Amino acid sequence: MNEKKLTPKSENYSDWYNQLVQRAELADYAPVRGCMVVRPYGWALWENIQDELDSRFKATGHVNAAFPLFIPMSFLEKEKEHVEGFSPELAVVTIGGGSELEEPLIVRPTSETIIGYMYSKWIQSYRDLPLLINQWANVVRWEMRTRLFLRTLEFYWQEGHTAHATQEEAEEETLRMLSIYTDFARNEAAVPVIPGRKSESEKFAGAVHSYTIEAMMGDKKALQAGTSHNLGQNFARAFDIDYLDENNTLQHCWTTSWGLSTRFIGAIIMTHGDDQGLVLPPHLAPTQVVIVPIFRKDDEKDKVMAVVDRVKSELNNIRVKVDDRTEVTPGFKFNHWELRGVPLRLEIGPKDVAKNSVALARRDIPGREGKSFVPQEGIAQTVAEMLETIQANMLTKATQFRDKHIFEPKDYDEFKEIINNDGWCYVWWKPSIENEAKIKEETKATLRCIPLDQPGGKGKCIFSGEEAEQKVYFAKAY
Amino acid sequence: MNEKKLTPKSENYSDWYNQLVQRAELADYAPVRGCMVVRPYGWALWENIQDELDSRFKATGHVNAAFPLFIPMSFLEKEKEHVEGFSPELAVVTIGGGSELEEPLIVRPTSETIIGYMYSKWIQSYRDLPLLINQWANVVRWEMRTRLFLRTLEFYWQEGHTAHATQEEAEEETLRMLSIYTDFARNEAAVPVIPGRKSESEKFAGAVHSYTIEAMMGDKKALQAGTSHNLGQNFARAFDIDYLDENNTLQHCWTTSWGLSTRFIGAIIMTHGDDQGLVLPPHLAPTQVVIVPIFRKDDEKDKVMAVVDRVKSELNNIRVKVDDRTEVTPGFKFNHWELRGVPLRLEIGPKDVAKNSVALARRDIPGREGKSFVPQEGIAQTVAEMLETIQANMLTKATQFRDKHIFEPKDYDEFKEIINNDGWCYVWWKPSIENEAKIKEETKATLRCIPLDQPGGKGKCIFSGEEAEQKVYFAKAY
Numbered sequence: 032m033n034e035k036k037l038t039p040k041s042e043n044y045s046d047w048y049n050q051l052v053q054r055a056e057l058a059d060y061a062p063v064r065g066c067m068v069v070r071p072y073g074w075a076l077w078e079n080i081q082d083e084l085d086s087r088f089k090a091t092g093h094v095n096a097a098f099p100l101f102i103p104m105s106f107l108e109k110e111k112e113h114v115e116g117f118s119p120e121l122a123v124v125t126i127g128g129g130s131e132l133e134e135p136l137i138v139r140p141t142s143e144t145i146i147g148y149m150y151s152k153w154i155q156s157y158r159d160l161p162l163l164i165n166q167w168a169n170v171v172r173w174e175m176r177t178r179l180f181l182r183t184l185e186f187y188w189q190e191g192h193t194a195h196a197t198q199e200e201a202e203e204e205t206l207r208m209l210s211i212y213t214d215f216a217r218n219e220a221a222v223p224v225i226p227g228r229k230s231e232s233e234k235f236a237g238a239v240h241s242y243t244i245e246a247m248m249g250d251k252k253a254l255q256a257g258t259s260h261n262l263g264q265n266f267a268r269a270f271d272i273d274y275l276d277e278n279n280t281l282q283h284c285w286t287t288s289w290g291l292s293t294r295f296i297g298a299i300i301m302t303h304g305d306d307q308g309l310v311l312p313p314h315l316a317p318t319q320v321v322i323v324p325i326f327r328k329d330d331e332k333d334k335v336m337a338v339v340d341r342v343k344s345e346l347n348n349i350r351v352k353v354d355d356r357t358e359v360t361p362g363f364k365f366n367h368w369e370l371r372g373v374p375l376r377l378e379i380g381p382k383d384v385a386k387n388s389v390a391l392a393r394r395d396i397p398g399r400e401g402k403s404f405v406p407q408e409g410i411a412q413t414v415a416e417m418l419e420t421i422q423a424n425m426l427t428k429a430t431q432f433r434d435k436h437i438f439e440p441k442d443y444d445e446f447k448e449i450i451n452n453d454g455w456c457y458v459w460w461k462p463s464i465e466n467e468a469k470i471k472e473e474t475k476a477t478l479r480c481i482p483l484d485q486p487g488g489k490g491k492c493i494f495s496g497e498e499a500e501q502k503v504y505f506a507k508a509y
Numbered sequence: 510m511n512e513k514k515l516t517p518k519s520e521n522y523s524d525w526y527n528q529l530v531q532r533a534e535l536a537d538y539a540p541v542r543g544c545m546v547v548r549p550y551g552w553a554l555w556e557n558i559q560d561e562l563d564s565r566f567k568a569t570g571h572v573n574a575a576f577p578l579f580i581p582m583s584f585l586e587k588e589k590e591h592v593e594g595f596s597p598e599l600a601v602v603t604i605g606g607g608s609e610l611e612e613p614l615i616v617r618p619t620s621e622t623i624i625g626y627m628y629s630k631w632i633q634s635y636r637d638l639p640l641l642i643n644q645w646a647n648v649v650r651w652e653m654r655t656r657l658f659l660r661t662l663e664f665y666w667q668e669g670h671t672a673h674a675t676q677e678e679a680e681e682e683t684l685r686m687l688s689i690y691t692d693f694a695r696n697e698a699a700v701p702v703i704p705g706r707k708s709e710s711e712k713f714a715g716a717v718h719s720y721t722i723e724a725m726m727g728d729k730k731a732l733q734a735g736t737s738h739n740l741g742q743n744f745a746r747a748f749d750i751d752y753l754d755e756n757n758t759l760q761h762c763w764t765t766s767w768g769l770s771t772r773f774i775g776a777i778i779m780t781h782g783d784d785q786g787l788v789l790p791p792h793l794a795p796t797q798v799v800i801v802p803i804f805r806k807d808d809e810k811d812k813v814m815a816v817v818d819r820v821k822s823e824l825n826n827i828r829v830k831v832d833d834r835t836e837v838t839p840g841f842k843f844n845h846w847e848l849r850g851v852p853l854r855l856e857i858g859p860k861d862v863a864k865n866s867v868a869l870a871r872r873d874i875p876g877r878e879g880k881s882f883v884p885q886e887g888i889a890q891t892v893a894e895m896l897e898t899i900q901a902n903m904l905t906k907a908t909q910f911r912d913k914h915i916f917e918p919k920d921y922d923e924f925k926e927i928i929n930n931d932g933w934c935y936v937w938w939k940p941s942i943e944n945e946a947k948i949k950e951e952t953k954a955t956l957r958c959i960p961l962d963q964p965g966g967k968g969k970c971i972f973s974g975e976e977a978e979q980k981v982y983f984a985k986a987y
Contacts, residue, residue: 061577062584062626063614071572071642078573094549095556099539100578100616100647100663101600106540122579123604124616127662128651129597136541138578138602138616148540158836164549169578169647173606184605185578358636 037370039306044250049179051300055309055371058179065177065184069293072371073180075317077187077293081167083219083315084189084291087211093163093191098146100169101136106144109269113143116236120172122184138171143237143262143288146192147270154284156275157196161204165191180297181254181509188292194272194284198263201285205261208289209242212257220295221312221425222246222302223433224256225504227480232464235288239263245479245504247433248301251454253479253506256298259289297509302429303395309372310394312425313418319350320414321368325361325380334384338407342379342389345411349418369394374421375414383407395421395428437504446493446505450476455506459490459499466494470505479504515848517784522728529778530657533787533849543655543662547771550849551658553795555665555771559645561697561793562667562769565689571641571669576624578647579614584622587747591621594714598650600662616649621715621740621766624670625748632762634753635674639682643669658775659732659987666770672750672762676741679763683739686767687720690735698773699790699903700724700780701911702734703982705958710942713766717741723957723982725911726779729932731957731984734776737767775987780907781873787850788872790903791896797828798892799846803839803858812862816885820857820867823889827896847872852899853892861885873899873906915982924971924983928954933984937968937977944972948983957982 037054038046052058057073060066069077085095101124107114122138125131139145146164154162171185180186191208195201209226216224224244234241238260246256266272267283276282303310313319322343326335336355343351352373354364361378368376378390389410393401405413436454440446446456451474460478467478481503492499515532516524530536535551538544547555563573579602585592600616603609617623624642632640649663658664669686673679687704694702702722712719716738724734744750745761754760781788791797800821804813814833821829830851832842839856846854856868867888871879883891914932918924924934929952938956945956959981970977 059627059630062623063577063579063581066577066579068577068627069575071574074574075572077575094553096549096552097547097555097647097665099541099544099546100649101541101544103541119607121604121606122602122614124600125603126599126601126613128599128653135604136600145540149537149546152537169575171578175606187575 037306037308040249040304047304047306048301051304051308051370052179057296057300057309060179063184065174067179067183067185069187072317073296076296076299076311076315079315079317080220080295081189083215084211085167087215088165088189088191091163091207091211093165093193095166096164097166097168098142098149100139102139102142102145104135104137106148107137109144110237110265112265113237117141117172120174122171122173139168140170140172141288141290142166142168142170142190143192143266143286144270147266147272147286150192150194150284150286151271151273154194154272154274157277160194160196160274160284161200162194163191163204164193165189178297180293180300182294186293188290190288190290193287194267195286196274196276196282196284198285201263201287202261205242205259205287205289208287209244209257209259212244212259212289212291216244216246216256216295216298217426219312219314220299220302221314221422221429222256222298223426223430225480225482227482227504229258229480230462230464230467230478230503232467233478235260237262237265239265243480245506246298246302247436247455247506248298248509249304249432250301251436251506253455253504253508254294254298254301255479255508256295257289257291260287262286262288303425304372305397307366307397308370310425311372311374313374313422316372316374317350318352318368318371318373319418320346320352320375320377321364321373322351322353322377322379323361323364323368324353324355325378331381335379335381338384339379342377342407342410346414348411349414365392375417377414391417393417393421395424440493443493447474450474450505450507455479455504456493457502457504458493460501460503461492461495461497461499463495470494475507476505477508479506479508515784515786518727518782525782525784526775526779527657529782529786529848535774535778535787536657538657541662543652545657545661545663547665550795551774554774554777554789554793557793557795558698558773559667561693562689563645565693566643566667566669569641569685569689571643571671573644574642575644575646576620576627578617580617580620580623582613582615584626585615587622588715588743590743591715595619595650598652600649600651617646618648618650619766619768620644620646620648620668621670621744621764622748625744625750625764628670628672628762628764629749629751632672632750632752635755638672638674638752638762639678640672641669641682642671643667656775658771658778660772664771666768668766668768671765672745673764674752674754674760674762676763679741679765680739683720683737683765683767686765687722687735687737690722690737690767690769694722694724694734694773694776695904697790697792698777698780699792699900699907700734700776701904701908703958703960705960705982707736707958708940708942708945708956708981710945711956713738715740715743717743721958724776724780725914725933725984726776726987727782727910728779729914729984731933731982731986732772732776732779733957733986734773735767735769738765740764740766781903782850783875785844785875786848788903789850789852791852791900794850794852795828796830796846796849796851797896798824798830798853798855799842799851800829800831800855800857801839801842801846802831802833803856809859813857813859816862817857820855820885820888824892826889827892843870853895855892869895871895871899873902918971921971925952928952928983928985933957933982934971935980935982936971938979938981939970939973939975939977941973948972953985954983955986957984957986
């Protein structure tokens with residue numbers, strides 16, 4: 032019954048993570064290597080993520096559709112960088128209905144190619160543009176080293192694919208979606224991501240340039256939590272996605288793609304989790320409030336449960352669970368729901384009945400400091416406000432943690448030390464694929480992003496010492 | 510621009526269906542044989558179907574999860590009937606990450622086996638039961654003859670999988686889900702399905718018995734629109750899904766599974782569609798109301814658009830679209846939205862502005878008979894009521910059509926005639942796998958279901974003449 036203590040984060044972060052994902056019943060390993068089962072609690076979290084993103088997509092004019100799982104191998108080969116990037120990771124169907132297939136089918140690792148093919152059929156004139164479609168789908172990438180949510184053979188995501196008449200509109204779309212991801216991460220998941228551009232070596236296979244939101248995990252490693260790509264005319268050329276403009280001239284479209292996956296659940300776990308377990312942001316938590324009734328004797332039970340039922344019914348706009356199990360103790364229940372990261376616990380016992388009060392325990396502030404007693408009267412408003420307080424506090428705490436672990440080393444030696452032990456480096460950088468590769472080899476750190484928010488001015492590149500015009504983040508990453 | 514007339518239903522039903530699905534932009538053929546792309550309009554319809562079903566599942570205690578796409582080939586072989594039923598239809602992954610796999614993986618055709626494997630890990634005691642999980646997923650069956658929505662290699666569905674402590678509870682669950690499907694079909698899709706049990710030869714591969722909802726299409730053929738299976742202990746035995754009961758004795762669980770797929774979109778199209786195109790039930794229609802502004806001169810435009818905007822804003826609880834395109838005529842727009850089955854059209858022109866009225870045109874009643882003029886005042890309520898009237902009328906019409914084409918033949922000769930030309934046969938039947946097979950061979954008709962609603966008493970079996978205790982439906986089917 033999950034009573035064992037988690038390995039503390041400080042002792043072994045990776046063990047902590049793996050134990051937590053399974054014990055909190057977010058996900059489990061499947062009997063196929065590297066595949067996961069997302070369990071009901073994890074899927075409920077994903078459904079809340081989906082709702083928040085989907086409503087933002089629809090509010091900005093996007094519609095959903097569904098494109099096939101299988102892609103002819105030849106499609107991938109039409110875009111040179113794309114096939115180079117993805118071919119080592121493919122799952123291939125070679126047999127269908129008992130017979131060998133003439134052309135093998137790949138299981139989609141992403142859908143630019145097959146969607147590009149369909150767009151070339153659907154788009155004729157400038158009146159058909161922009162075409163703004165998203166799909167919620169499963170994709171497969173044959174990864175060798177896998178971890179639940181962070182990197183699995185099959186994962187779940189949304190992938191947006193849009194086509195535009197001009198380069199400017201495509202760039203605007205790419206940035207619009209990045210800002211939707213940023214807004215979602217900060218305001219719903221309390222994950223203070225840094226939006227920026229990927230370097231040439233880190234961009235998506237087939238993109239002109241890629242944007243990313245980068246998050247700092249509890250072990251100070253970076254996690255790429257969502258990406259938005261400007262594909263230029265690369266896929267339009269490869270798949271003849273053309274339109275007649277207002278002057279009746281045939282033009283290639285400009286396309287984009289953008290995605291956020293179940294990996295984001297890993298970001299939530301590692302941004303907020305502590306040694307007791309998950310800490311879920313109230314906006315996304317499947318259960319926002321758990322009520323634990325406390326009583327010893329049967330005559331106490333009726334009185335307590337009457338208040339529990341009334342409080343529960345008053346909290347009808349909130350996702351509430353009453354844990355009325357009789358076979359386990361209140362202490363067991365506290366641990367159970369703390370492990371699962373429920374943001375707020377309400378305890379109601381005989382004393383609370385007598386005093387018309389309720390005991391609150393905040394998940395984001397462990398121990399006594401997070402406990403308070405509030406009147407039963409007005410409980411719906413008290414709880415709603417408390418949930419917003421918790422949500423805001425989680426963002427503040429995560430932002431402080433992040434900022435405390437971002438450093439500006441004075442030279443490359445200090446850079447290496449910081450990367451090794453302390454966190455991220457924020458440094459002046461003169462773009463160079465070679466120098467990036469050297470840093471990666473020497474420190475395992477990668478250029479996470481060139482943040483959109485730039486200080487201006489110029490500085491000395493941390494590696495080459497040459498004059499540089501931008502500051503960037505380097506870090507070890509998931 | 511889709512201006513071509515559809516082939517009339519009466520001329521060639523199959524051409525009518527194929528043209529309609531594509532011209533209404535519900536779906537399109539994918540570049541992989543037998544696969545489909547569900548286009549945004551079709552997917553929006555599916556999302557509305559999902560919402561209606563999902564809320565019913567959750568209200569009855571079910572939760573969603575996600576199980577892997579890939580299943581080890583050996584899993585399928587653990588349940589004898591199951592593997593026999595599905596092995597001719599499998600897509601098989603033999604290569605992953607560039608290497609031949611030691612054990613080939615099948616792409617799930619359904620998930621009883623892999624879910625059974627996980628349940629055996631998760632279920633220990635009677636306290637873990639019932640386990641009530643559903644997933645929304647894509648599945649693959651390698652069909653040779655495919656048609657959009659009705660039968661495609663990949664399709665989308667929900668599959669519920671539950672485990673119970675007793676046979677009675679499993680049977681209760683199986684019937685509960687059948688009644689949810691029946692309720693959904695009738696009250697949201699206006700499809701008057703007949704719930705019943707499948708015969709031995711038509712049941713799911715691996716089930717003890719299967720239930721179905723059967724719908725009559727516009728060509729009088731039957732379509733199986735959803736199924737619910739009592740799996741007994743077959744999968745529990747094959748996968749060791751066991752629990753300790755209250756006496757600490759190890760018992761096999763009793764399991765069920767039930768599914769409804771994008772095939773249901775085909776049922777909606779073929780239940781309600783007419784020679785002008787789709788007719789969508791208001792409860793599920795992606796666009797419930799289209800407003801077409803009508804004006805010739807610019808001075809008319811402003812006045813008309815002011816009313817259009819006001820009416821639109823009053824209809825804020827309804828899914829409304831304003832078709833304000835200037836490059837096409839109102840007549841073109843009428844055809845456009847009729848083809849797409851929008852339940853109600855509002856026309857607003859200069860005369861309506863002058864008279865404070867609006868012209869309504871019902872999609873379910875074509876021509877003049879379905880037109881009316883109503884005051885602008887109270888338009889929200891008028892429209893809401895009209896949509897309910899349309900919804901109810903669609904169910905009535907479909908039920909009348911169905912009942913008009915169900916016959917009770919006096920002998921097998923008459924049975925054959927009816928099956929060939931007129932519709933379904935409702936007959937006394939003494940169960941016999943052999944006789945069912947003979948009827949299928951001679952008439953192409955299959956036993957669609959043994960309806961739950963039985964007349965009682967006894968009669969003479971339509972085929973064998975022996976005494977029979979149940980009445981059943983026979984029909985040609987999709």
